[in-house]
Amino acid sequence: MSHAKSREVVLAITVTADLVRGLDAMRDAWRQDPHSVPRGLTCSESKEGHFAIVAAESVFTVIPGACVIKGIGAVELPGSEPVFEPGASSKTLLLRDTPEGWRFSVKYVPPIVRERNTR
Secondary structure, X not given: OOOOOOEEEEOOOEOOHHHHHHXXXXXXXXXXXXXXXXXXXXXXXXXXXXXXXXEEHHXXXXXXXXXXXXXXXXXXXXXXOOOOOOOOEEEEEEXXXXXXXXXXXXXXXXXXXXXXXXX
16 A cells, blocks of 8 residues: 655635735845744745745644734635645645745645455
């Protein structure tokens, strides 16, 4: 039996002015002092200037219709489908500034389902 690797799912989100301000403030704070970023958030920037934030499971909460990220604000999630599979582990939220705008995705390890012999 093989174990499924982690999965990444792109989220359809509503980008608000407050969210963009929070993301820009996080980028500015990280550039000025990388140690000012709250524990559980990791920031990086590629050579091309693409900024990325990775939020560990300890700094965000998913509630119906939104995801609240410590130090940044709330991300509105349209729709009612769950962001993670029930029982998923190693959850992270990825926020990337791309030329097309901010891209949000979640990465997680799906639950292991063991099938027992029933003979």
